[in-house]
Amino acid sequence: MSSSFGTLLRVTTFGESHGRAVGAVLDGLPAGLALGEADIQAQLDRRRPGQSTLTTDRSEVDQVRILSGVDHGRTLGTPIAMRVENRDQRPGDYGEMDTVPRPSHADYTYRVKYGIAASSGGGRASARETIGRVAAGAVADKWLRENFGIDIVAWVTTVGDIAAPNLNLETLSRQSVDAHPARCPDPKTAARMAELIAAVREAKDSVGGIVACVCRNVPAGLGEPVFDKFEALLAQAMLSIPAAKGFEIGSGFAAARMRGSVHNDPFIEKSGRLGTATNHSGGIQGGISNGEPIVFRVAFKPPATIGLPQETVDYQGRPATLEARGRHDPCVVPRAVPIVEAMAALVIGDLILRQQARGR
Amino acid sequence: MSSSFGTLLRVTTFGESHGRAVGAVLDGLPAGLALGEADIQAQLDRRRPGQSTLTTDRSEVDQVRILSGVDHGRTLGTPIAMRVENRDQRPGDYGEMDTVPRPSHADYTYRVKYGIAASSGGGRASARETIGRVAAGAVADKWLRENFGIDIVAWVTTVGDIAAPNLNLETLSRQSVDAHPARCPDPKTAARMAELIAAVREAKDSVGGIVACVCRNVPAGLGEPVFDKFEALLAQAMLSIPAAKGFEIGSGFAAARMRGSVHNDPFIEKSGRLGTATNHSGGIQGGISNGEPIVFRVAFKPPATIGLPQETVDYQGRPATLEARGRHDPCVVPRAVPIVEAMAALVIGDLILRQQARGR
């Protein structure tokens, strides 16, 4: 009962990896946006697995179909249903998992919660669930860009111990992020990240990382005190992404070490509006955007599925050794980039509608 | 339109620092809980200002009144309205702020959002708003403790550069936390924190910190995939607290540096149920509690109001120097402890009701 997110711009996702399809219904988007499947496909292609090895024909996988809400290439203001078929339903593939819950996976908790042992394990905990988010987010993103000039760019800022240097947040673009498969816009760091990921894969292990995101041209005044503060909704949105373990806005955890005299962002005059000289606030004060770029970071854990043998127990508590077969992502952060962008777009879109509701 | 939080256990807070009262309405709590004002007052006393200097008569300030929802000392299952009067409404006190927005405060963003310049500045951004949260959280906390044995303890784990050592999460108690006004259960660290806070106050500056929290005996199966995952709701709840800048669950940002082979929590048999040998997951897998302790941390920035002069601009963009007068908290984390506990209790209470709804 929680596959929906948002108050006025509301996404509902559906689908397990082993069913017919995954997708989303996006309700509340105003009418009149020019929208085609290609607009959505672009972000889905950035999310899909296997993209960087170029072994798969892109046009064949995770192809989105718009089922409703668009007429003559324009949104109607009605629910936009989007569907991506599951081409590859392998219900037999998870045999061992019927008896042994994978450590740090959702197998065990789903079974406890729902009281059933599904062949798809924690079907909604699958990375495939995020397809619906990315599709809906791509629609919101286009609406934000065309109507408000809002520009959302996420990138990989750390993989394991390798961290990107400080980047110019004004010039970062999705293009510069995608220049390297690691999705770090600093080429040298990206290369090192790619090496680390390759080494980890070789070792049949996995590694975590951090995705950063900047949202430019977000108007001041967005965010709904006191529980739907801008950063509170972002935090919920980001922590709802599979494998996310942490969220910080602006100075984040570093703020805990700082003095107020350093942390405070003095106001300055910026071409007719008030801006701030620094942006430790991350563009948000009192839960409301102040017109500066929204800047936040999301920490992701290393993927739980690894090829290395793991000593654990089965559902009956008997010792068992688990070795994952097949191909698994050794690091999720490059593919998490469009997911983070999608969730940011959904949050911002919702907050714009909620602020517009005031009629100001 | 966002002063409410929760789906089934739902709190609505109200009140500005300059109005007649602040408070909360808690709807959805099942009937039959023994509840008196003293149960709520205890946590309010831990939140109120001035408590550690002992200069104020505690029984006189922030006294809660239950207006509804309780009859003959038992909850009725109907909305519990709670009110705390504002004794000290000083509308004249903020004269300078009418013209100069305080850096990193909500003055400016509230004015942009709501289109008015209230004498109370961003009235709902005041720390006083958290009274309603703490009152409602105290009710939820008692219900969780008495009906499920759930035990929520938060503490100060860092102030500035001073960090507590690893603590035994099984034995921590509110009593041990309150043994020192800094609310760090490690006495030596607490003393150093107190020294730092005193020095910062002396310097007319402020300092940030981190509050950690452990929730014990939380049953497995709580959390609503995919958007209302346990950690996602906790993240929203915590980032909605004034001055919060970051949230992390379990391994948190440290997970980004780890390998899966280290991070994964192997299952082990624990007296008839499955437990985990380590708890990097922080008690949550796939958005659902696994029966291990829920462990998370919240970063708070240094308070924005400082005595040091700040160079900034007024609402018209003209240079101005701001110097805060009066007494202000140089560090919020000791008082944030009961707020973090309150928000955790509200999240857990809501998730229990939502899981019970399944009839399992």
Add this chain to the structure above:
Amino acid sequence: MSSSFGTLLRVTTFGESHGRAVGAVLDGLPAGLALGEADIQAQLDRRRPGQSTLTTDRSEVDQVRILSGVDHGRTLGTPIAMRVENRDQRPGDYGEMDTVPRPSHADYTYRVKYGIAASSGGGRASARETIGRVAAGAVADKWLRENFGIDIVAWVTTVGDIAAPNLNLETLSRQSVDAHPARCPDPKTAARMAELIAAVREAKDSVGGIVACVCRNVPAGLGEPVFDKFEALLAQAMLSIPAAKGFEIGSGFAAARMRGSVHNDPFIEKSGRLGTATNHSGGIQGGISNGEPIVFRVAFKPPATIGLPQETVDYQGRPATLEARGRHDPCVVPRAVPIVEAMAALVIGDLILRQQARGR
């Protein structure tokens, strides 16, 4: 968990007849409305018991206090908490009801639902709960009137078999409605209604009635297909009022007997906009207002508490005779008038905000 109503303009009511107070929190109203307690008191006075016999000093009863959300006589855009104290808490008065549930009352169902036997019976089923609705509705009503020229007038159209003739919906006013205590704006009918009510009271019985309502100057475009259609939200709002048994919009149940050629409302040109020649639609087509007056009716049952002896059974199923003591309203519809207006104002206010959210 359902004491809240509305999506963007959201009221939460609280209070039982035997607690300290009843009231409401209204969240989401835009800032800047001039508001004082007198604005709210006027509608509360129209709701309160005993008003037409003039035996009570009005200024003493059901006096509202605004606790928050208003500063210097203007709304802040933050939650407006309003409270009315209960002066007359008689917990001992319901002795017999501890053992015998009143027929057609909520005593039995509340006990089944909440699992407790409260001294206040179904405390939230008390007419006193509607104080919070009327207070919140009065605020919404003022906002609608001053900002949009919306004019909501309800009146008593039938009591028992006595029905008012067709009235001019363009000239009806609250003043004309209040000209007679029966709140029927047709004086002759009102007199007959008053006679009937007196006779029913004399007979220790009660009688039902119908309240009609017209909302003028409601802009076209309000209503949220498909589940929050204008008439759907009105229906929910009205059926949530104690003792309501039916709702109809426009032609209502009479539509079931009509032919389409008669029922259809042809469009005509009305001073630069499209209007309709007739208004069988009641101002709503496809769930969306069309600019014509919103017209609806609400049926109320006869009050369940009557002086006549009733043969029933106690909670153990043993035969019992119930005779209500004290003074009870023999007919609720005159006092229901401001409640219907309040709920209509809350629905319309919410739908305006939701439509404004589209930025059109």
Add this chain to the structure above:
Amino acid sequence: MSSSFGTLLRVTTFGESHGRAVGAVLDGLPAGLALGEADIQAQLDRRRPGQSTLTTDRSEVDQVRILSGVDHGRTLGTPIAMRVENRDQRPGDYGEMDTVPRPSHADYTYRVKYGIAASSGGGRASARETIGRVAAGAVADKWLRENFGIDIVAWVTTVGDIAAPNLNLETLSRQSVDAHPARCPDPKTAARMAELIAAVREAKDSVGGIVACVCRNVPAGLGEPVFDKFEALLAQAMLSIPAAKGFEIGSGFAAARMRGSVHNDPFIEKSGRLGTATNHSGGIQGGISNGEPIVFRVAFKPPATIGLPQETVDYQGRPATLEARGRHDPCVVPRAVPIVEAMAALVIGDLILRQQARGR
């Protein structure tokens, strides 16, 4: 932003008549229900057009596909997405409506609300939107029947001036309702209704009617005071159905004419529980079910699309004559029967989950 209904059992519908598909996502249904497409198809077949003339191959039209939420024939507890393709998208068919809004249709109001002139007119106001409701309702209905023995039966009680006699509410079944295409379980009345509908069709006109519904074996204790009272949610649900103009529970509008001494339902002992001797309450007291059958009625207007010429104006206010071409239903009530049942099932299912949440 209102295509969702329900708090815990939550349906989201999507689709216009001229898009690729219509459908629904049902979120919140507990895991473990045996469910196949045939279970849903049965109710869809009762809803679809053309069914009683038997000219169309049933297996070809409005065929539902389950996209998610079901695995190995059992619900997973995750969102159940269902889709019905639109076979017959005729965007060119509505040419005249581009310039002339149909009287008492949603053409005009949709244009005002959404600011666009869609080829599908008020696409979501189409009867086709109800496919999603019926599909989701069929799932809820099966769950209610199998887990709680709840039995929901709706039927046509009036068409125009022809009204069914009082029926035995204990023995009515969907089978007896479907015995005649008019869906009135009294054969003689059904025949007269069919004659009237035929005559109205012949006259190129349309006619209204009333659908009644009984829900048996609904447990006592359902309904969420004060705004989500059982009858309040039913009223919203029913008034959200296209063409609905009125709702009444139990005695309904007739209650307005009754005395309390007659209307009150005395309690009696019924095989170990309290029941009532009469059921003017319609199974609900104080907004909460009392264990007696839930009985309500919904009034539907005559369909707006008629073959008779109508004098109206175009969007520019210029006189125009409208004559609908093609085949249109002259009376909606026979097909509304499964829609009413679906909405009732969704309401009851949601209220059961909400009551179970209390853990009682």
